[in-house]
Amino acid sequence: MQKEYTVTVYTEDRIGITNRICVIFTRRGINITSLTTAETEIPGVYKFIITVISEKEKLVKIVGQIERLIEIHRAFVHEEDEVVYQELALYKISTKALQNGNIELLIRENNARILTITEDYFVLEKTGHQQELIDLQAKLAPYGLIEYSKSGRVAIIKWSRRFHDHLKELEQQRPDNLKQATYSEHTEVSAEEESI
Known part of the structure; x- marks a missing residue:
């Protein structure tokens, strides 16, 4: 059954990432009804808040595809009562x-x-x-x-504290230049991503 969902995406601050995320929804025939983005409390980590009307099963697959993008930390689908x-x-x-x-x-x-x-x-x-x-x-x-x-939707996930703690640990464990180095090797969209 189609209804409104909130998709949250935690990402690096990279040029073109908004387009790459939106293309995944477009190719699946899902219209984005609102999109907002801003830096989180963790420097360099941004959160996209995307609202769509769709079936949850389809969104779960899309979130999996979004997470394959190199700049993405994590992505989630939320019911209305979860935000x-x-x-x-x-x-x-x-x-x-x-x-x-x-x-x-x-x-x-x-x-x-x-x-x-x-x-x-x-x-x-x-x-x-x-x-x-x-x-x-x-x-x-x-x-x-x-x-x-x-404006578009601004949302706080009711259980997001755990994931933010995870992000902080991730940032402490990795050298500052690791993500940049990884990104520079993957600036071109892969054939796998093009087929999404």
Whole structure:
């Protein structure tokens, strides 16, 4: 059965790695609905947070293929109840809307906050799950919504501490130049990866 999953990928900071990961999903006919990436608390290690709608069995195979890339430490598939996650949305609204007292109540009820106010518009910020952000967008539309922008998912894996400890041990055990040396020998995509 298809449903939404979160895929986390722990990787080295290498040029082109985002494309190489995305290609694996594309070749399997899976659309990525959001993708965010940032450095973890371990210098040089980045975490990709990818949301997709798919079958778990197919994603497990994809994660195995991703882990074959030389720059990847580990990759995981998570059910929704295995992650704590949020998304962020910004809403640009006509300043004229502030003349309507109802919008201030709407802002409070939805735990949003005003970031900036200009003569022509003001900007609201709200964090939450995707449907909450979409619902607020619909509620704001009658007040003169000018623009809406939403981030991808930011997630913390409920049991990720163990893996982070593993990464720290890995970094302590290996010389600093080992990963770079290994990478330089594998900069070309192998025939095996091309067939994925």
